[in-house]
Amino acid sequence: MFSKFQNHIASRFPFLGDKKLFLAVSGGLDSMVLLHLLQQLPCQIAVLHCNFQLRGLESFGDQSFIQDYCDRNNIPIFTTQFDTEAFAKDYKLSTQVAARELRYSWFYELLEEEKFDYILTAHHADDNLETFIINLTRGTGLEGLTGIPEENDRIIRPLLPFSRDKILKYAQENNIDWREDSSNASNKYLRNKIRHDLVPILKEINPNFLNALQKTQSYLRESQEMAEDASIMIYQQVAKEEGEDIHFDLNQLKKLPNYKSYLYQWLNEFGFLAWNDIYDLVDGQSGKQVFSAEFRVLKNRDTLILSPLSQRLEKEEFEIGVSDTEVNFPLKLRLCNISHITVHDNKAIFVDAEKIQFPLVLRKWNTGDIFQPFGMNGKSKKVSKLFKDEKLSLIEKEKIWILSSANQIVWVIGVRQDERFKIENTTRKILKIELHNEL
Incomplete structure (x- = not known):
C-alpha cells in the first residue's frame, strides 16, 4: 500500500513536498495508518487531536495514546478539549454536527496561528461510500453524489482511493497500534447503521462495489462540471446584479x-x-x-x-443638527444653503429653510406614515400607497428612509419631497438636501 500511496501523493498532490502539514489524528485505525505513511515521506508534519469528551475516560485515553506516540516519534502535537454536549445544546445542533463545527474551527485557527499550509484527514473509500448513501437517502443534487472531495480549500484527503480493508491490512502488516472507538459499534448513528448493515450487503452483491462507485462518481463529476458551465452561460442571460x-x-x-x-x-x-x-x-x-x-x-x-436579509440597526433614528452640513450614516446626505435652485431629481430636494425645524430626524418609514407629495396641491397620501404607485418591490421599500421635521415628513428620501416645505415666491432662504452614495 505504501508504494501506491507514495505514487498517489506524487501524482495528485505534488505540491505538498515543501509544505507544513497538520494531520488530524483521532487515534483510530485510519488516522494512525495515515500518520505512519506520512512519517515515511519527506514532509513536515504535526499532529492535531481534539478531545470531544463524549466517551468519558475513553476520550482521555485516546488523547494520552496519541500524545505518547508523538513523544516517542518526536512529532509535534497540538491538542484541545471541547465540551461538545454543552456546545450542541447551546446552539441546538446534533452532537456530530457540533463536533464537526468545533473541530474545523479550531483547525483553521491553528493554520493561521502556526503558519501551516494544509490539514490532512484520513477519510477513505468506505467513508466516501457511506456519505454517498447518506446523501442519496436525504435527496440531493449532483454535488451530493460526487463524493467527498480530495481537496477542499486547505483540507486534503489523501486516503480516499483506499478501502478500509486495505488500510486494516497495512496496519496489521506493520504492527501499527490504534484505539477502537466504542461508539463505532453502536447503531445509534445513521452512518454506523449504513456501515454495519447496508455496506456489507452491497459488497456481497458486488465485491468490486467501491471501484464501481469511484467510476460512477467520476462520471457524475464530469456531468456536474458540464451543468456548472451551462448555468454560468444562462446566468449571464437571465440575471442582473444590482x-x-x-x-x-x-x-x-x-x-x-x-x-x-x-x-x-x-x-x-x-x-x-x-x-x-x-x-x-x-x-x-x-x-x-x-x-x-x-x-x-x-x-x-x-x-x-x-x-x-436586512440587518436591523440598534438605533433606527438619527438626528441632524442645525450646524450639520453632512451625514455619513446610515445614508450620505449633504446640506447647504444656496441662492437659487437647480434641476430637480430624486437625489436632491430644495426646501424653504425657514419652514424647517431642527433637529431633523432620519428614520425608517412606518406603515401608517402620511405626507403631502410634492405636486399634489396639498393632498395627503400614505407613504405605502406612494410605494405601490411607484411599483417598488418589498426589498426596495425596506431600504427607504424618511427625513422629518417636527414629526412632519420632509422627504421620502430618493422618492418624493413633501409639498409643505417647497420653495415659494416668499422664500428667503433655500436649503438644499442632497443624497450622495447610499451605504
Whole structure:
C-alpha cells in the first residue's frame, strides 16, 4: 500500500513536498495508518487531536495514546478539549454536527496561528461510500453524489482511493497500534447503521462495489462540471446584479425547459432548503418570498430578487443638527444653503429653510406614515400607497428612509419631497438636501 500511496501523493498532490502539514489524528485505525505513511515521506508534519469528551475516560485515553506516540516519534502535537454536549445544546445542533463545527474551527485557527499550509484527514473509500448513501437517502443534487472531495480549500484527503480493508491490512502488516472507538459499534448513528448493515450487503452483491462507485462518481463529476458551465452561460442571460441583490428575469427563465435545475445551481450556495417553495415562486403571486438563514428570494412581478436579509440597526433614528452640513450614516446626505435652485431629481430636494425645524430626524418609514407629495396641491397620501404607485418591490421599500421635521415628513428620501416645505415666491432662504452614495 505504501508504494501506491507514495505514487498517489506524487501524482495528485505534488505540491505538498515543501509544505507544513497538520494531520488530524483521532487515534483510530485510519488516522494512525495515515500518520505512519506520512512519517515515511519527506514532509513536515504535526499532529492535531481534539478531545470531544463524549466517551468519558475513553476520550482521555485516546488523547494520552496519541500524545505518547508523538513523544516517542518526536512529532509535534497540538491538542484541545471541547465540551461538545454543552456546545450542541447551546446552539441546538446534533452532537456530530457540533463536533464537526468545533473541530474545523479550531483547525483553521491553528493554520493561521502556526503558519501551516494544509490539514490532512484520513477519510477513505468506505467513508466516501457511506456519505454517498447518506446523501442519496436525504435527496440531493449532483454535488451530493460526487463524493467527498480530495481537496477542499486547505483540507486534503489523501486516503480516499483506499478501502478500509486495505488500510486494516497495512496496519496489521506493520504492527501499527490504534484505539477502537466504542461508539463505532453502536447503531445509534445513521452512518454506523449504513456501515454495519447496508455496506456489507452491497459488497456481497458486488465485491468490486467501491471501484464501481469511484467510476460512477467520476462520471457524475464530469456531468456536474458540464451543468456548472451551462448555468454560468444562462446566468449571464437571465440575471442582473444590482448592488447586493440579484434580479432574475422570469420571462427569460421560463423559456428554459430545465429552469428549476438552473435555479438550484444559482441559489444552492445561499443556504435555501425549501426548493419546492422556490420553484412555486416562478408562477406565484407577486410579493411572496422564501427565506434561508441569511437570504431571501422575493417574487416581484416578472422578477425573482435574491437579497441578503436586512440587518436591523440598534438605533433606527438619527438626528441632524442645525450646524450639520453632512451625514455619513446610515445614508450620505449633504446640506447647504444656496441662492437659487437647480434641476430637480430624486437625489436632491430644495426646501424653504425657514419652514424647517431642527433637529431633523432620519428614520425608517412606518406603515401608517402620511405626507403631502410634492405636486399634489396639498393632498395627503400614505407613504405605502406612494410605494405601490411607484411599483417598488418589498426589498426596495425596506431600504427607504424618511427625513422629518417636527414629526412632519420632509422627504421620502430618493422618492418624493413633501409639498409643505417647497420653495415659494416668499422664500428667503433655500436649503438644499442632497443624497450622495447610499451605504
